[in-house]
Amino acid sequence: MKRTVLFVLCVATLVLQAVGRGSASAEDRYINKLLSQMTLEEKVTLLHGNSTFYVGGVPRLGIPEWAMSDGPHGVRAEFNRHDWQYAGWTTDSATYLPTGTAIAATWNVDLCRSRGETLGEEARWRGKDVLLGPGVNIIRSPLCGRNFEYLSEDPYLAGELAAAYVAGLQSRHVAACVKHFAANNQERWRLENSSQLSARALHEIYLPAFKAAVTKGGSLCVMSGYNRVNGIFCAENALLARDILKGEWGFEGVYMSDWGAAQSTVASALNGLDVEMGTWAGHYDDWYFSRALLQAVRAGEVPMSVINDKVRRVLRVMYRTRMIGGQRRFGPGSINTAEHQHEAYREAAESIVLLQNTGGVLPIEKSSISSVAVIGDNATRCHSFGGMSSEIKTPYEVTPLQGLQDRLAGTAIDVRFAQGYVAVPRDSVVATAVADSLIAQAVAVARASDVAIVCCGLNHYYDAENVDRDDMALPYGQAALIQAVSRANPRTIVVVVAGSPVDLVSPSLCAPALVWCWLGGMEVGHALADVLLGEVNPSGKLPFTVGYTLDQYGPHALGCFPGNEREVTYDEDIYVGYRWFEAKGLPALYPFGHGLSYTQFAYGEPKLSASSIAQGDTLTVSVPVTNIGGMAGKEVVQLYVEDVACSVDRPRKELKRFAKLALQPGQTSQAVFMLTAADLAFYDERQARWTAEPGEFRIHLGASSADVRQCVSFTLAP
Numbered sequence: 001m002k003r004t005v006l007f008v009l010c011v012a013t014l015v016l017q018a019v020g021r022g023s024a025s026a027e028d029r030y031i032n033k034l035l036s037q038m039t040l041e042e043k044v045t046l047l048h049g050n051s052t053f054y055v056g057g058v059p060r061l062g063i064p065e066w067a068m069s070d071g072p073h074g075v076r077a078e079f080n081r082h083d084w085q086y087a088g089w090t091t092d093s094a095t096y097l098p099t100g101t102a103i104a105a106t107w108n109v110d111l112c113r114s115r116g117e118t119l120g121e122e123a124r125w126r127g128k129d130v131l132l133g134p135g136v137n138i139i140r141s142p143l144c145g146r147n148f149e150y151l152s153e154d155p156y157l158a159g160e161l162a163a164a165y166v167a168g169l170q171s172r173h174v175a176a177c178v179k180h181f182a183a184n185n186q187e188r189w190r191l192e193n194s195s196q197l198s199a200r201a202l203h204e205i206y207l208p209a210f211k212a213a214v215t216k217g218g219s220l221c222v223m224s225g226y227n228r229v230n231g232i233f234c235a236e237n238a239l240l241a242r243d244i245l246k247g248e249w250g251f252e253g254v255y256m257s258d259w260g261a262a263q264s265t266v267a268s269a270l271n272g273l274d275v276e277m278g279t280w281a282g283h284y285d286d287w288y289f290s291r292a293l294l295q296a297v298r299a300g301e302v303p304m305s306v307i308n309d310k311v312r313r314v315l316r317v318m319y320r321t322r323m324i325g326g327q328r329r330f331g332p333g334s335i336n337t338a339e340h341q342h343e344a345y346r347e348a349a350e351s352i353v354l355l356q357n358t359g360g361v362l363p364i365e366k367s368s369i370s371s372v373a374v375i376g377d378n379a380t381r382c383h384s385f386g387g388m389s390s391e392i393k394t395p396y397e398v399t400p401l402q403g404l405q406d407r408l409a410g411t412a413i414d415v416r417f418a419q420g421y422v423a424v425p426r427d428s429v430v431a432t433a434v435a436d437s438l439i440a441q442a443v444a445v446a447r448a449s450d451v452a453i454v455c456c457g458l459n460h461y462y463d464a465e466n467v468d469r470d471d472m473a474l475p476y477g478q479a480a481l482i483q484a485v486s487r488a489n490p491r492t493i494v495v496v497v498a499g500s501p502v503d504l505v506s507p508s509l510c511a512p513a514l515v516w517c518w519l520g521g522m523e524v525g526h527a528l529a530d531v532l533l534g535e536v537n538p539s540g541k542l543p544f545t546v547g548y549t550l551d552q553y554g555p556h557a558l559g560c561f562p563g564n565e566r567e568v569t570y571d572e573d574i575y576v577g578y579r580w581f582e583a584k585g586l587p588a589l590y591p592f593g594h595g596l597s598y599t600q601f602a603y604g605e606p607k608l609s610a611s612s613i614a615q616g617d618t619l620t621v622s623v624p625v626t627n628i629g630g631m632a633g634k635e636v637v638q639l640y641v642e643d644v645a646c647s648v649d650r651p652r653k654e655l656k657r658f659a660k661l662a663l664q665p666g667q668t669s670q671a672v673f674m675l676t677a678a679d680l681a682f683y684d685e686r687q688a689r690w691t692a693e694p695g696e697f698r699i700h701l702g703a704s705s706a707d708v709r710q711c712v713s714f715t716l717a718p
């Protein structure tokens with residue numbers, strides 16, 4: 001009997017292996033056949049844009065055009081094919097999801113996956129084959145204009161979330177294009193300057209999110225940055241593209257240029273660029289990977305094998321997204337459905353971070369108030385169509401004011417609005433008399449109301465592509481407004497609408513409650529109202545450190561941001577975000593990972609599966625967490641590793657795992673984490689590889705990088 005079972009198992013395994021091999025080789029066979037039928041001209045057609053967002057196809061062989069769209073938090077409206085004007089369609093509005101830092105603040109991998117699925121559905125509906133996202137560059141400085149599109153200052157958090165997004169998106173047979181590879185951490189001089197950084201900083205901080213998106217998420221495309229890394233443009237950087245991405249990580253997909261980021265023909269072709277995309281609409285023949293590439297091949301400067309490899313990659317992505325190969329596609333997709341709008345709501349609701357809540361101001365008890373003052377330009381401003389390439393034409397956007405009005409409709413509570421400040425483009429000036437009179441109006445409304453909610457922060461004049469901010473200050477005199485309103489009404493709640501770290505010192509001192517709701521997508525107003533009114537228990541956690549001052553952050557303390565048009569040196573090296581704050585013993589106003597709840601969580605005794613592990617072993621760490629308050633809530637349990645003694649300097653803590661637990665009042669759950677030696681390693685520049693040195697390691701378990709609740713140690717055996 002046993003033998004028969006074994007025999008059946010063996011046969012089944014062999015059949016499965018054969019099927020597996022069969023499908024892999026079916027892909028190869030299909031691609032090889034196409035390739036063998038293509039002329040050089042046809043091959044080159046597949047390697048560069050033929051319009052703003054398309055790459056040409058080969059109709060006689062059934063190879064379609066390749067359609068792309070921005071990304072990363074919605075499918076962008078349609079452009080004219082040959083210029084940068086919107087096409088004016090009436091069918092291209094799309095779900096506007098919370099932007100990068102907002103989704104990162106959820107610390108929820110499952111939500112990132114469903115975000116990807118939603119985006120995939122919408123991209124399919126719009127006939128797009130590649131969505132240009134997620135953006136995973138590290139938030140190195142609070143001032144980078146594109147922080148709002150990115151995820152975190154922490155490479156592990158960014159990588160986990162990005163991998164889930166990619167997997168979700170690609171499950172709908174739309175390719176992800178993770179961007180901007182690599183070390184593209186500022187907008188100033190982004191087209192020319194060089195990020196000068198150590199191999200260690202590159203490997204430990206700036207590459208891991210890309211690596212996770214590629215190796216764990218399976219991203220089929222990667223977009224180059226505009227910048228140079230250590231002197232070499234990303235689009236022609238052999239170390240980045242050829243050696244690391246395609247070599248070490250085994251990336252089988254397409255490395256494409258950011259729009260206009262290619263700078264050469266031969267160097268780019270030889271060093272790993274596969275597809276050139278561009279902004280010089282209308283001059284496609286003049287692009288580097290067009291006529292010039294044909295000539296380079298004919299002159300023997302670029303071998304045919306290199307071209308074939310690139311074409312194979314394009315066809316592979318097409319095959320895997322079922323554009324070719326006679327495979328059934330996933331379905332027509334769907335757009336602007338109630339389900340997608342609910343996805344926007346769920347993400348927004350989980351992204352909201354309760355920064356501070358003294359005196360029990362939040363949640364607002366509806367029965368205890370009869371009026372609420374909603375103040376500030378961000379109470380009524382729509383943010384969807386801003387920020388540049390990530391702008392979304394959305395069918396609607398619920399602002400904070402609208403959200404509160406909707407949720408309080410039918411009650412006796414009077415919602416009053418005051419403008420508070422004028423939001424003008426940067427460098428425009430608002431007359432002092434106007435600003436003063438708006439503050440006076442806001443104060444009067446706040447004084448006459450039971451609760452005051454000031455919606456402050458940034459907008460897309462500040463959180464924007466192509467421009468960095470000059471400082472962390474809240475623009476438009478908002479600090480003064482918040483002070484005046486807080487003085488007029490002790491129950492003042494400050495709502496921060498921003499995608500990047502801002503200066504919250506003064507608001508934190510004068511207002512009892514602070515809530516961060518980000519650039520939170522089309523449903524943010526409803527999500528915010530539900531958090532403020534206690535219908536949703538906040539569970540977001542900061543994906544970056546909010547310091548007291550700008551010069552607390554490494555690049556600013558060292559004066560190396562933004563550098564000059566030639567280069568920016570990363571003198572802080574691996575000490576980015578909380579790594580720097582902790583190394584320097586600096587307090588943060590709101591540390592990385594911070595976020596309060598309306599309930600409380602207690603962390604019990606952690607347990608390890610062993611007190612010592614060997615290099616190949618797995619260590620299991622578990623910690624019981626109990627909801628000891630009176631409301632159901634979610635806690636993000638964070639696990640940081642500390643290398644107690646090491647031959648090189650290491651951060652005090654590095655995030656290595658996290659888990660979001662949903663707990664009813666009184667309920668206890670275990671957060672269970674598995675670690676291997678790889679999680680203990682640093683990038684050893686002397687040996688040019690990752691190394692975990694034997695010795696003692698300490699595990700910090702807590703509710704933020706600064707709020708460690710439990711510690712436990714183990715050793716890595718030699």
Ligand code: BGC
Nearest residue numbers: 070071132179180258259389
């Ligand atoms: C941006 C990319 C974007 C591309 C296409 C570039 O300027 O850097 O993120 O995907 O334009 O719009």
